[in-house]
């Protein structure tokens with residue numbers, strides 16, 4: 001896959017021997033720059049459309065900002081290192097199951113046994129199809145991998161995956177069902193990012209299509225609201241502690257939601273351990289307009 005050192009190795013060795021601290025610093029700077037640039041510009045970092053992984057976010061205002069395509073204001077320099085590691089691990093899992101397919105005969109319909117990283121349509125939001133890439137489907141079981149640090153893994157084992165991940169799993173399942181594939185169980189497979197494999201945690205639940213439908217309906221309602229009212233819709237949307245520190249629309253001290261959100265009152269730094277971890281809903285008593293659409 002990659003080229004190997006060849007005829008030029010001798011001259012490279014000469015150059016390395018001659019390099020002083022300044023040259024070494026320059027090389028490290030170059031290497032760091034390439035890493036940061038590549039990770040900041042990976043497709044997941046640039047994704048602007050809402051997907052199943054975000055549709056269960058418990059903060060309606062954050063969903064509203066996202067659905068409105070509102071300019072982000074929390075531009076603190078934070079390279080998505082952990083999400084990138086997760087992406088690499090996802091690629092590794094995909095390889096494992098794609099290779100495993102070779103051990104099984106194709107299904108009568110031609111499918112391999114393990115359906116890896118298939119795109120599924122999870123619903124329609126404000127007239128547009130929303131799709132997502134499901135990690136794994138096998139025999140009616142839908143699995144989403146999560147690569148998780150130790151502290152958070154302990155919380156998932158104690159409290160379950162939380163509403164965002166649960167809804168995401170049911171949304172993928174609905175997508176498979178819409179494709180004509182039976183689903184009986186959804187699972188979030190938490191795999192340790194910094195511990196041994198034996199620390200893994202397999203959460204699962206019976207597929208509930210109402211959970212998926214309710215999530216789509218709620219997001220569709222918010223999308224229609226922000227499309228109709230623009231930023232005037234923001235004060236109508238409930239907030240929740242959705243790891244405000246990492247929210248792209250956090251603007252500390254803001255008194256104007258059109259310029260950013262000051263954060264949910266319950267948010268504390270300790271709640272903001274990791275932007276991709278569990279979210280804890282907590283309503284803040286915003287005006288209960290559009291309650292039928294937004295309070296689900």
Ligand code: SF4
Nearest residue numbers: 059239244247261264
């Ligand atoms: S900062 Fe917190 S409360 Fe405000 S929109 Fe973002 S997640 Fe919601």
